[in-house]
Amino acid sequence: MNTLPVPPANDELDPSLAALLRGSDPCGAEHDSALARSRAQTAAIPGGDYAPVFSQRPSPAAPGTARGTALARETGRHPRSRNHRRAVAILAVAAAGAVVAGVGVLGPWGDAPQPAAPPAVAPTPTPTPSESYFNPDDNARLNAFSEAGGVRITGWLRPALPSDAPVARSTGWLLMPSAALGEGEALFQATDPWLPIALDASDAAALGDQAGEGMLVVVASTDAKPSLITPVPGPYGVLVSDPARLAADSVGEAKSLKTLDGTYLQRPDVEYNGTVLAQFATFKMIYAYTGKPSGTTERFKAKAFHSHTDAQARSCIAASTRQGVKILSFPERSTASASIAEFAGQESPVAGYPLRIMPRDGWLGEGDDSTFILDTGDTPTAEFTGFPTATNGTCGEYSGEVIQFEALAK
Amino acid sequence: MEGMTTLPRPAPSAEERFAAVHAACHDTVYRYLARRILPAHLAEDLTGEVFVIVWEKVLDGAHPQVPYVVAIARNLLRNAYRVSAKATKLRTALSLAHQRPAVQNPLVALGLAALKETERELLLLTYWDSFTSEEIAVILGASPGAVRVRLHRARKSFAAALESESTQHGPTRKAVRP
Incomplete structure (x- = not known):
C-alpha cells in the first residue's frame, strides 16, 4: 500500500491568493432570483403525490x-x-x-465533387515573426488575444465546392466549427454549418495539398462571424495536428499541434486542449481493400475488439470471435480515430486506445444502408458480417485470418 | 443539519424527509452547479434532476447529507458536459471551457487553466463552495487524507501558476503545464 505524504502544518494558500480565488466566484447575487425559483420548483410537494420537477425546459409531458x-x-x-x-x-x-x-x-471526404477552382494562392511569403503576431505560447500575447474577444475554433476545413452556395464560395474555403473556446456561440446559430473562412495566401498555399478531403484545424480569430471567419494574422492563426507525432508519444505529453509551417506549440494542451485535437487526428488503416469483395459473407460474433496504432500512425483492429482471432480489413480510405467512448483527460498512449473506424467512401457509401461506424470502445462486443480471405494478418499482439469487413449485423 | 433530526414526529413521511434534505441541500447544490455550467437555466434543470434522484433515495429510506447530494450533482454535471458535447471526446473537452462560467479575473483564469482538472476541482470545492476536506472526500469518493494531500499540491500548483503568470515578461519564463 502506498503511504501518502503528510502535508506540512502550514497548509493554507496565501491569504491574498485565497481572496483572489474566492473573489472570482462566478455565482454572485445575480443568481439569487434563479436560486429562489429553483428552490420553489424543486421543493413543492403537492398533497403526497410528489412529482419533483425533472426539467424546466418546455416539455409536452411535464x-x-x-x-x-x-x-x-x-x-x-x-x-x-x-x-x-x-x-x-x-x-x-x-x-x-x-x-x-x-x-x-x-462529409467533405465524399469522392464525387471536386473543388470549384483552386483557391486563390498568391506568391507565398515566408511567415515573418512579428511582435504583433498572436502566439499562444506567449502569455502576454495570449492575454491580449483574450481581451480582444479572441475565439479559438476547432472544426473541419475544406475547399469550397461547386455545390456550395455562392456566398459560401466567396473565399474559396469553408470551416465547419465543432467547438469554440471564447465568445463563439453565434457561429453555431448559422443555418449553414459550413462558414466561409478567409485564409491568407500562405495558409492557403500550405493547406492546398492536404485539405482536399477536409481536415481538422484549430483557428484563432478575433473576427469570427457566421458570415466570415478571419484568422488572426501570423503563423498561429491556423493550426493542425500531427498524427505521426501523436502515435509515437503518449496523449498527455504529445505536442502534436503545430503551425502550418511545422512549428509545434510548446503547451498545446493548456490553451487549446490540443491533446484532444490530437487524439482526434485520423489514422490510416494497415489493412484495407478496394472495390466490393466477392464471395459469400460470414457472420461473426466478436467477444472483444483490440485496437492498435503503430508508431507510423497506422491502425488496425483485431476481433476475438468464436471462430478465433480475426484481423479486420476495411474499405480503402477508411480511417481510425480515438474512440468517442473514452472521456477526455485520459493520458494513456494513443497506441492502446479503443478506436473508432469510419468509412470515407467506396462501395459502402454508395447509397446502401450498410454504412457503419465501428466504435470498439463504445461497442466492445458486436456481431458483424465480412468476407473471409484465407490469408493471415497481424495486429499488435494478435494474429489471425484477415476478414474484409462488410457491416455491423442488424 | 442538526434540525433534520428534530422533526416533530419520530417516523416522518417520505415527503417530510425529502423536505428536510431539500432545505439543507438545495442552495448549496444550486450554487455548485451554477458555478460550473452555462447557460444558467441548465443549473436549474440539473438541480431538478438532482432532487428527483434524492426523492428516489428518500423513498428507499436514505437520508442523504449535503456532500452525498453534491456528489449526485457532480455526476449529473459530468453527464451534462458529455451529452451537450455530442458525446465526442473532442467536443467534450473543448466544451468544458465553453460551458463553464467565465472567471472574470484573467490572472485567476489563467492560473486555473494551468492546473490539472483534479486540482482545479479541489480548489474550487474548497474556495468557491467552502466544503471541508471531509465533505470533499465524500463528494469525490476519496479518503480525507488523500484529499488533504491533493489539496496541498493543488494550492502549490495554483500559487506557482500565478507566480509564473505574474512574471510573464521574464526572459526565462517557464511554460505552465496543466
Whole structure:
C-alpha cells in the first residue's frame, strides 16, 4: 500500500491568493432570483403525490400529468425514474451516432465533387515573426488575444465546392466549427454549418495539398462571424495536428499541434486542449481493400475488439470471435480515430486506445444502408458480417485470418 | 443539519424527509452547479434532476447529507458536459471551457487553466463552495487524507501558476503545464 505524504502544518494558500480565488466566484447575487425559483420548483410537494420537477425546459409531458401521477401512485416512483432516464440516454446516444454516420456519408471526404477552382494562392511569403503576431505560447500575447474577444475554433476545413452556395464560395474555403473556446456561440446559430473562412495566401498555399478531403484545424480569430471567419494574422492563426507525432508519444505529453509551417506549440494542451485535437487526428488503416469483395459473407460474433496504432500512425483492429482471432480489413480510405467512448483527460498512449473506424467512401457509401461506424470502445462486443480471405494478418499482439469487413449485423 | 433530526414526529413521511434534505441541500447544490455550467437555466434543470434522484433515495429510506447530494450533482454535471458535447471526446473537452462560467479575473483564469482538472476541482470545492476536506472526500469518493494531500499540491500548483503568470515578461519564463 502506498503511504501518502503528510502535508506540512502550514497548509493554507496565501491569504491574498485565497481572496483572489474566492473573489472570482462566478455565482454572485445575480443568481439569487434563479436560486429562489429553483428552490420553489424543486421543493413543492403537492398533497403526497410528489412529482419533483425533472426539467424546466418546455416539455409536452411535464411532471404532474394525470398519467404520470397515477404511475407515481402505483409504483411509488416518479414516472421519470431511472429506467426512463436510461431509455432517454440510449435514444440520445443513438441519435448522436446517426448524426456522426450522416457526416461520414455526406462529409467533405465524399469522392464525387471536386473543388470549384483552386483557391486563390498568391506568391507565398515566408511567415515573418512579428511582435504583433498572436502566439499562444506567449502569455502576454495570449492575454491580449483574450481581451480582444479572441475565439479559438476547432472544426473541419475544406475547399469550397461547386455545390456550395455562392456566398459560401466567396473565399474559396469553408470551416465547419465543432467547438469554440471564447465568445463563439453565434457561429453555431448559422443555418449553414459550413462558414466561409478567409485564409491568407500562405495558409492557403500550405493547406492546398492536404485539405482536399477536409481536415481538422484549430483557428484563432478575433473576427469570427457566421458570415466570415478571419484568422488572426501570423503563423498561429491556423493550426493542425500531427498524427505521426501523436502515435509515437503518449496523449498527455504529445505536442502534436503545430503551425502550418511545422512549428509545434510548446503547451498545446493548456490553451487549446490540443491533446484532444490530437487524439482526434485520423489514422490510416494497415489493412484495407478496394472495390466490393466477392464471395459469400460470414457472420461473426466478436467477444472483444483490440485496437492498435503503430508508431507510423497506422491502425488496425483485431476481433476475438468464436471462430478465433480475426484481423479486420476495411474499405480503402477508411480511417481510425480515438474512440468517442473514452472521456477526455485520459493520458494513456494513443497506441492502446479503443478506436473508432469510419468509412470515407467506396462501395459502402454508395447509397446502401450498410454504412457503419465501428466504435470498439463504445461497442466492445458486436456481431458483424465480412468476407473471409484465407490469408493471415497481424495486429499488435494478435494474429489471425484477415476478414474484409462488410457491416455491423442488424 | 442538526434540525433534520428534530422533526416533530419520530417516523416522518417520505415527503417530510425529502423536505428536510431539500432545505439543507438545495442552495448549496444550486450554487455548485451554477458555478460550473452555462447557460444558467441548465443549473436549474440539473438541480431538478438532482432532487428527483434524492426523492428516489428518500423513498428507499436514505437520508442523504449535503456532500452525498453534491456528489449526485457532480455526476449529473459530468453527464451534462458529455451529452451537450455530442458525446465526442473532442467536443467534450473543448466544451468544458465553453460551458463553464467565465472567471472574470484573467490572472485567476489563467492560473486555473494551468492546473490539472483534479486540482482545479479541489480548489474550487474548497474556495468557491467552502466544503471541508471531509465533505470533499465524500463528494469525490476519496479518503480525507488523500484529499488533504491533493489539496496541498493543488494550492502549490495554483500559487506557482500565478507566480509564473505574474512574471510573464521574464526572459526565462517557464511554460505552465496543466
